[in-house]
Amino acid sequence: MTALRAGAGRILIGERLLPQTGDKCRTLGLLGRCAIISDSNVAQLFAACVSKSLVSSGFRPILITIRAGEKSKTLEQAGAICDGMIAAGLDRQSFVIGLGGGMIGDISGFVAAIYHRSIPHVQIPTTLLAMVDSSIGGKTGVDTRDGKNLIGAFHQPSLVIDDLDVLKTLPRRHFNQGFAEIVKHAVIADAKMFGTLQRWHAADAAALQRLIRSNIRIKSKIVAKDERDLTGERALLNFGHTVGHAIERAGDYRQFLHGEALSLGIVAACAVSNKSAGLPANQRDAIVRLLAQFGLPTRLPKNIAREKILKALKFDKKFESGKIRFVVIPRIGKALRTNDVTLHDIREAIGQL
Ligand code: NAD
Numbered sequence: 001m002t003a004l005r006a007g008a009g010r011i012l013i014g015e016r017l018l019p020q021t022g023d024k025c026r027t028l029g030l031l032g033r034c035a036i037i038s039d040s041n042v043a044q045l046f047a048a049c050v051s052k053s054l055v056s057s058g059f060r061p062i063l064i065t066i067r068a069g070e071k072s073k074t075l076e077q078a079g080a081i082c083d084g085m086i087a088a089g090l091d092r093q094s095f096v097i098g099l100g101g102g103m104i105g106d107i108s109g110f111v112a113a114i115y116h117r118s119i120p121h122v123q124i125p126t127t128l129l130a131m132v133d134s135s136i137g138g139k140t141g142v143d144t145r146d147g148k149n150l151i152g153a154f155h156q157p158s159l160v161i162d163d164l165d166v167l168k169t170l171p172r173r174h175f176n177q178g179f180a181e182i183v184k185h186a187v188i189a190d191a192k193m194f195g196t197l198q199r200w201h202a203a204d205a206a207a208l209q210r211l212i213r214s215n216i217r218i219k220s221k222i223v224a225k226d227e228r229d230l231t232g233e234r235a236l237l238n239f240g241h242t243v244g245h246a247i248e249r250a251g252d253y254r255q256f257l258h259g260e261a262l263s264l265g266i267v268a269a270c271a272v273s274n275k276s277a278g279l280p281a282n283q284r285d286a287i288v289r290l291l292a293q294f295g296l297p298t299r300l301p302k303n304i305a306r307e308k309i310l311k312a313l314k315f316d317k318k319f320e321s322g323k324i325r326f327v328v329i330p331r332i333g334k335a336l337r338t339n340d341v342t343l344h345d346i347r348e349a350i351g352q353l
């Protein structure tokens, strides 16, 4: 097991960690009652183990299970969770454990942020995407009818427990989508990790552990410079996301997983970078090959109309007077923000997908 620090919190990475949850919470000085918030798939697999560990360390946990899927990430659901916690008598000394993927991480963190004006949040990410991305950085929130993550709060987790064993039950498609964020991290900040990924073979646990640790470091370092997303530094993490989000929306959030849409968004952002930031064509091609190596899409399926993506793109709030704030890469390992990318450039890149 290795331990890292991110912001005020601690991140543990290793195997066989779930049975030590109670111990680790105790070491952190957490007291009182706690609510394990999980989804209907994950709770079945891991809630009993986490709960047993907490009980044997002297905690009295309650389990709140919500239906799996992004549709559960709403303000109403967050309210219902709070109601359940109030009914169970959880008070200001209590804490929340989010046991699940990014959906659970976001909603459980949001509940922790608002319950009694904020109580500690422990995250146990159970997807690769949640380990390398959503559990880092303290962004929590819920979706509304009009868009994703429009309501939320910054609330850094006190503890994150990344137990590699939980990834064994993760469906292959969900495992692979985590690599879209990993490739993104390599492309914006770490050329060496890009090389490691090119040589990646169905990994052993030690290699996967090192990879997760590198990704946590990359994201935490960027977040530390701009925790509240104000100076633009944190926006570098949005590389590939402008077009990625539009593709997700164009597929009605059903056709693509987030990481799959991001993969296509990265391909488009690389085309823009090649045209306007000097990204060499051979590096662009290497990025596309790497995404494909992880089973991620790099060509748009025929049944998705490009016009639908452009319409979704214009809906994006970052779009101002014909120009868009866009992240480009002049080379692998370096990202920049620019205001010079036009809708025409993006249309052209989407046309090539
Ligand atoms: P998810 O939480 O919906 O999990 C995906 C699916 O896998 C679900 O059906 C879940 O039940 C199942 N699952 C999870 N762990 C499993 C396991 N170990 N074994 C078997 N099945 C398992 O989705 P996700 O891809 O982890 O995360 C996406 C969410 O993360 C979105 O809501 C997105 O907005 C959010 N996100 C947040 C941030 C942030 O900074 N806060 C960053 C990126 C993404």
Ligand code: ZN
Binding pocket: 181, 241, 258, 262
């Ligand atoms: Zn993302």
